[in-house]
Amino acid sequence: MDFDLSEEQRLFKESLDRLLADVYDFDTRKKCMKEKGGWSKAVWGMLADHGLLGLPFAEADGGFGAGAVETMIVMEALGKRLVIEPYLATVVIGGGFLRHAGSDAQKAAHIPAIIDGSKTLAFAQLEKNSRYDLFDVATTAKRTSDGWVVLGKKFVVLNGESADTLIVTARTKGEQRDKSGIGVFMVPADGMGVTKKGYPAQDGLHAADITFTNVAVGADTAIGDPENGLPLIEQVADEARAALCAEAVGAMDDSLKTTIEYIKTRKQFGVAIGSFQSLQHRAADMFLALEQARSMSMFATLAINLDDPTERAKEIAAAKVQIGRSGKFIGQQSVQLHGGIGMTMEAKIGHYFKRLTMIEHTFGDTDYHLRRVSEGGALV
Structure with missing residues (x-):
């Protein structure tokens, strides 16, 4: 299996890393967190100006027609800089639904606005007690003469506080845990x-709990088959998991580099603590965990294009297991090696750990995916 980037991909990665290094440092992140919605419209516009928001969309829709590898490169770069702008929610997840199943009219109405940065999306999926099961949907969508009426409540909707359009999973028939009878609907965030109820999450990103009280939407708001939307939801969720794996690798990479720089300068007993052999061994273990995670992130990226959805899900689940393990280990060791300063809001190392922890619990934690891998007939 070839994990090497092409020359074009390598140049893209280098230019993106330079761009973010110039415009998005830790102080910038802290300023962005204080803006309305928890992220910066100016930074979002900069990402749009550099074509990053149009990267995965087809050229016919105004995008660049890039693939999963380019998304991996972007997410890893965003993870390194702890970027909090809603790229995952809008481009990867929201854009994924439109790319895979959006009608021509839906694509025309939403994709150009995503690309130019004037519209953001949010995926409203998680419900009370549903845990990580994408098919556990109690929110309903009742068919009417001219559309649908959506009723229910969603929790921890990433970017839900400021999104212009909500992509909502709702049950059109059957019982709460049936795998059929689930639809995906585009609901205006300001709809009647x-x-x-918006709030900041532990990692600095913003989310919202959203209630839908008999929200009337048109017949053209359903994405794909409104009675068999689970395969589409699973596909987009797998793409989001692969993107999160890449973001985690970026966060782990910079977390390790920051920690090594710190132990080279932090002195104890008159010498740098990085000279202690036990800490050198610990840093080496962190490096091994990072490289394991990097390999599995690439593995997940390549798995996205598999034709067999069962095989795709199993391989991405295996990657999520390794990412969860590596992220926890590197995050904990980084904070411990920093000592007390690692526990403060002023030090970025703790922010890396918080983001890695949230990534581990997004779209399934390590135990959940280990169970999926085991049931799929493979071992990690």
Whole structure:
């Protein structure tokens, strides 16, 4: 299996790393966190100006027609800089639904606005007690003469506080845990009957709990088959998991580099603590964990294009297991090696650990995916 980037991909990675290094440092992140919605419209516009928001969309829709590898490169770069702008929610997840199943009219109405940065999306999926099961949906969508009426409540909707459009999973028939009878609907965030309660999450990103009280939407708001949307949801969720794996690798990479620089300068007993052999061994273990995670992130990226959805899900689940393990180990060791300063809000190392922890619990934690891998007939 070839993990090498092409020359074009390598140049893209280098230019993106330079761009973010110039415009997005830790102080910039802290300023962005204080803006309305928890992220910067100016930074989002900069990402749009450099074509990053249009990267995965087809050229016919105004994008660049890039693939999963380019998304991996972007997410890893965003992870290194702890970028909090809603690239995952809008481009990867929201854009994924439109790319795979959006009608021509839906693509025309939403994709150009995503690409130019004037519209953001949010995926409203998680419900009370549903845990990580994508098919556990109690929110309903009742068919009417001219569309649908959505009723229910969603929790921890990433970017839900400031999104212009909500992509909502809702049950059109059957019982709460049936795998059939689930639809995906585009609901205006300011629609009548939509109530949002926004809040900052532990990692600095913002989310919202959203209530849909008899929200009327048109017949053209359903993405794909409104009675068999689970395969589409699973596909987009797997793409989001692969993107999160890449973001985690970026966060782990910079976390390790920051920690090594710190132990080279932090002195104890008159010498740098990095000279202690036990800490050198610990840093070496962190490096091995990072390289394991990097390999599995690439593995997940390549798995996205598999034709067999069962095989795709199993391989991406295996990657999520390794990412969770490596992220926990590197995050904990980084904070411990920093000592007390690692526990403060002023030090970025703790922010890396928080983001890695949230990534581990997004779209399934390590135990959940280890169970999926085991049930799929493979071992990690």
